[in-house]
Structure formats: C-alpha cells, structure tokens
Amino acid sequence: MAWRRADQIDSATAPPARTGGASLSPADATYLASLAPPAPTTYHRLNPLTKAAAATVATLAAFILGGYIGPLTILVVGVLPAAFAAGILLKLGRFALLISLPVAVSVALVSVFTRAGETVLFVIGPFDATLEGVDFAGQIMVRLIVVAMALGLFGLTTDPRALVVDLEHRGMPPRVAFAAAATLETIPAMIDRATTIQAAQRARGLDTEGSLRARLRGVMPLIGPVILSSLTEVEERSLALEVRAFGRPGRRDLLWSLPDSSRQRFVRWLLLVVLVAVIAARVTGSMPAFL
C-alpha cells in the first residue's frame, strides 16, 4: 500500500494569473470597501469624526449647563434618539449604568451628607442629610449618566480600526496608528506568557495555593522570566514590523476609507457653533435661569 495523505489532492498547477494594470477594477474596489469593519446601522456608518464631535459636544455641554433640564435635554433630544437609531439603546443603558453607578453612589454619599445646607431631611449619627446635598448629588448623577451615555454611544458604534484609519486619512502619521495598536497587542501576549511561566514554576513545586506568605514568596520566580520574555518578545515584534517597512516616513495609500459627506461636515460645524454659544452664554452670564 502506498502512503497517501488525507489531503493529497493538490490540483491546479497552472501559474497564478496576475491582475495587471495600474488602476483598480470595480470588482477589486468593491472588495476593498468590504474590508472595512461592518456597520449595521446608519448611525454606525457615520464618519468617526462626526460621532466623536457629537460625543464631545454632548459631554462638554452637559457640564457647562447647570441644573437638570440642560443635561436631560441633551440626553432626550440627542443621545437617546441616536442610540435608538443605532439599535443599541438597551446595551448603552446597561453600559452607562455599569460605568456611572459606582462613581455616582460614592459621590452621592459624600455630597448628601457633607454639602452645606439648611433643610435637613434626616440624620444618621453625626451626619446631616440636607436637601441641598441631595440636589447636588442629583445634578452630578444626571451629568455622569449623560456623559457615560454620550461617550458610550461613540465607543459602541465606532470600530477602533476604523477610527485609526480615518485619522490617518485626515493626516495623522501612520506611526501613531501602529504604536497604539501594537501596544494593545502586547498586553494579551504578556498575560499569556505570565500564565505559562506561572504554570512552569508551579510544576516545580512553587505553591500558589497555600498560605499568603507562601504566595508572596512565590512572586520572585515569576517576575524575572515575565520581564525578560516580554522584552524579548517586544524586540522580536519590533524587528518583524521593521522588515515590513513600518518605520517608513511619509503617507500611505490605504486600502479602504470611511465615507464622509458635506452634510456631516455641516453638522459638525453646527455642533461646534452650539458648543461655542453655550460656553459664551455661561461665561457672559446670559444663560436662562432654568438651565
């Protein structure tokens, strides 16, 4: 019986066809466009700069406007409809609560009891809970929620790769993009390495399940190899990047880009104008009293 591998059906000996010419065929153009990260809704498909502008203006305005009505208006008129359009209303709500709740609770505790005020609502030990304190805490919480949702809306509808590509199209040097992504890449690799190193030391009797003192003593045999192998990997990784010409100065002709439109540009300018108006109103004291 002759030896045969399971996959020994390697047909096609013809040499590969070259796509010639200096211009991109329509088929190729479509393919390249498909490489962009998927964007399920119109809101997702907005240019990252537009989404970033919306998040920034919403956040800043929420802080500048006083009271409750201002931030809540931003939420109801701006953030929530956008989140609904993007189909992530519930997800965003969960995310915002998760992020803002711990901070909000601690802020609330502190300000309810320590804010100077006259109307005392109840007393716990030496601490007075004042109406003014509750009001202050309430305003902080509202702002926190608006900010969390505005930033979350941006984060959840924008793929990091898409953002970086768009920034590069707008003139950011390629090295910045690569540095940011390369840093992210190092962390999971380091965790993986640390896990292996710990396993190897445990296999030699290092006790990580025993007393606290034993565990502390166990840290030394981990640090050295983790650092050393991390450094080695960083060096290997950077050499591998260099041979792919990552260090080359000058612009790159990227494979895909994110669409922008004059309408979106107009909206961005409009948002900027609104922000400036709000700041001016606050600064000059001509803000209506309820805001």
Add this chain to the structure above:
Amino acid sequence: MIDLRELAFVYPDGTRAIDGVDLSIGRGEVVAIIGQNGSGKSTLVKHLNGLLRPTEGAVLLEGEPTLGRRVANLAARVGLVFQDPDRQIFAGRVRAEVSFGPRNLGLRGPELDAAVDEALLAVGLADAAGANPYDLGYSRRKLLALASVLAMGTPVIVLDEPTTGQDSAGITRIQGIVASLASAGRTVIAISHDMRFVAETFRRVVVMRAGRVVLDGSPAEVFGEDSWPALASTYLEPPLAARVGARLGLGSTPTEASLVEALVAARG
C-alpha cells in the same frame, strides 16, 4: 501509575480540548504522545500534575484521585518540563536554578546538593554549575530546564517537546537521559513532533486527534501499514524508514535499525 478515566476537559472559551480519553500508563513505561497542535496533548499532560482539573471523568495517580490535591503537592510525584526554558529560568546561576525544584519539595543540605549534582551530571552541565543561565546557548538552557526537574526525583517525568530547537548533540543526550530514566524505573512521558525521535526512543506511542486517542501501541504498531489510515487522518507521517520498509514488503520497520535488520534478514 496513571489512570485517566473518561477524561474530558473544556476550556473557559468552550473549546472541548479533551473529548473522552481512557488511558492507563504503568510504572516504568516510556510513552510518547504525538499529534498536531490542538489535538489535546499539552492539555492532557497538564492534568497529570493538577495544573488543569477534569471537567468530566477522573485522573488517578498511583491509585489515588488527584482531586483535592494541590499542584505543589502533585509536583513531588509528577515532574513536568515545559517546552520553552525561557519561560521558567529565573535564577542567576545554573546551580540555583536546578535547586529550586528540589528545595520546594523540602530537600536541604547534602541531600539537596547530591540531587542537584546528579541532575547536572545527567544533562552535561556539571562544569557550568556556576554560570549564568543566559550565558548558555538555547540548547543548553533547555537541558538546564530538564535538569531542574530531574533533580526533583519524581517517579513520573513528563517532557513537553524536549527536542524542539535542539541540535543533533542535544537530541542524542536527551535520548540517553530517557534511557537512563527508564532503566532507573521512572515513568517517562514525552510530547514530540519528531517522529524519528519518537520511533527510536519510546516503547509506546499514543496518537491524539481532536481530543481523543486514535492509536495506542508500540512504534512498530503505530507506524505500521495498518495504522496508516488513522495516521493520515491526523496529518501525521510515519518515519521514512517505516515507509521504505513497507514499500519493500519487510513488515513494520519504524526505525533505521529495524529496517537494516529486516534487510539483513531478507538477504540471509
């Protein structure tokens, strides 16, 4: 010595890395585990010293379940040498590195020194006892990692890819070490990608694919023609000697020596 009963293991991400393995390894056996990456080999051996715990089934060591026993405790019975020495070596001197394991097991004084000396001698690093491990080349650092586990004197010793990255001299030395461990009655289990090393050094070969054992026997059985369909299904290739012997109708000749023997016998 080692009993795996209906063992299954599922990683947190849902990968079923071991899918029902029944395996028994007796005291003093010399076993190689082969298979492609992802077949479950490394996952399997990590159950032997408790680094991983079964999702289903049981692992018994010397008749006792490993359940409830700490890794540091099991390490006294099962030594495991990892593939990458640089993910282990931390001491500034070879001697200190080798002492780490036995010291964790409670050895002190002359007993400890003796264990370390013996291990260094076995791997050929006796003259480098005072050296910095990173002044040694990669092959010798791999031998150092091996020595640091040998010194623990465990009845079972598991080697993960002992010959990867080793040059010819290193491979020969490792073959010698496996042989002397076997003659000292210790149980040796090795994971390897090197079919020739496996055929020449081990008396039993276990082939894994997709979390299961697909073949289990002597090198002659596992690399013989009857096993070829199973081997092919896991994209492993028998050593050249086995294929030449089969082509010549000489039966199963997994090693050079057995092929030569068969040729001589055919002639005579």
Add this chain to the structure above:
Amino acid sequence: MLELRGVAYRYPGYARSVLQDLDIAIDRHEIVGLVGPNEAGKSTLCLVAAGLAPASIGGTLTGSVLMDGKPIAGLPVHELAAWVGLVFQDPNTQRSGVTGTVFEEVALGSVNLGRPVAETVARTRSSLATLRIEHLADRDPMRLSGGQAQLVAIASILAMEPRLFILDEPTAQLDPEGTRLVGQALRRLAATGTALLIAEHKTDLLDGLCTRIIALDGGRVVLDGPADTALESDGLTGIGIQPPARVRLARAIKASGLRVPDELEQVAAGDRSA
C-alpha cells in the same frame, strides 16, 4: 546580488564576535540552505543580510554588506525592506495585530512602502495565489493555526516583492502539518525565481529544494557547495547537523554491507515533490 565581504559582527555589550570574517555571495535565483548547530550564527547572519544588524539592533559590524554592488551600511531598514525580506520563526510576533483580515495583513508591507492601492492589490492577490492561500483571505489573522500564520507572514513579505527572501528557521515552532505547509510554500517561493536564504535545522526540508548549502560553525563558514553533495557530506555530521533522513538511512544500510534499494530514493523523492 548579496555580498558579504570580510564580515564580522558583535552584538552590543558582548566581547565575542558571533560572525567572524565571512565571505559569502548569493546570486539571483540561488536557493541557499543555511545550516549549523545552535549558536553558530545562523540567525545573526540573517539579521546582517537583511540589514537589521547593526541598523536596528546595534552592535558592531566590520567588513561590508553589499546589495547589487552597493553597500547597505547606514541605510535605514525601511529602505532595505523593498529589497530584502525576512521571515522569523515565531508566527505570533509577526502578526501585526492591526488588521482584520488576512488580505489586509498580506497587503500591509506593500501599503507601508507607500505603493498605490491598485499595485498593492495586484501584489497581494499574486502573493496569495503563489502560496495557494486565497481561501484564507477573509479570515481573521489572529485565528489561524501556526502553520497558516507563517504562510501569511511569508505572503506578506512576498507581496513586497523582495529580491532576496530570507527565512530564519520558519518551521521551528510549528507542528508537523505546519512544517509541511511551509515546506510546500518554500517550493512555491523558489518557483517564482526570487533568491532564497533559508536557515533550518530540518535538512529534510532543504533536501530537493536548495541549490546550495552553506554550513556555519562558530561564526565561520565550514562548508559551502552544491546542495546534493553538501547534504551527503560527512562534514555536516561532523558539526552536529542531522543530514536528511534518506541520507542517514542510506548510510546505515551501506554500513551493514548491503546495497541501498532503489525504493528508498523513490519514497524519499515522493516526499520532496509532495
């Protein structure tokens, strides 16, 4: 095309020279296998030939390295990247981590060189086709087997169309299937006419692929000749290199006074063309 004249190299902070007085010339279309025991200087030679040593990693180089007659000393690596490609042994550290598909990963080198998109696409398609990995184009580069990841790394360098393609132990961290895939890829690379320099322990991989073998030991060239004779020479075993399986088997058979059966060569040849 590539020339090393009297090259010696010392890593930064080390007293000892890893490479000593090397004189090597590699022409277009040559497929050179580089063998030697560990620490012989194979990896260092690869780094020097690619211009990474000393430009990126520092150290001291004496002698000269010339590409098409011009010295590369002082040239930044990204300029050399269009001429010389280098693939390392670790598939993980060669993944850029910034691309979402294999297509983009393979195109990355060409994009970095500032090539126009249409040209990048043509080169990428060609590279994927040469290595027969078009079916991987839409896959996530982070979710490939080691062998597949190495193929993507090779394709990515190939898309930069280097004149000299260097591979430093490309199969060292791969399983048998991965090794087979890379061996196949090397054959296809060789067929493109690019000059190759492959450092490897696995002489079986170099057998039938290389036109020439250079053996290094202690930073010096101890053997340099046509592959068929070099792989069968006793000089290799002398410096601790395992010759290909067919050579070892043939020797063992001859040593017992028997004739080497033709079948041995047939089976081994079948391996080489697989």
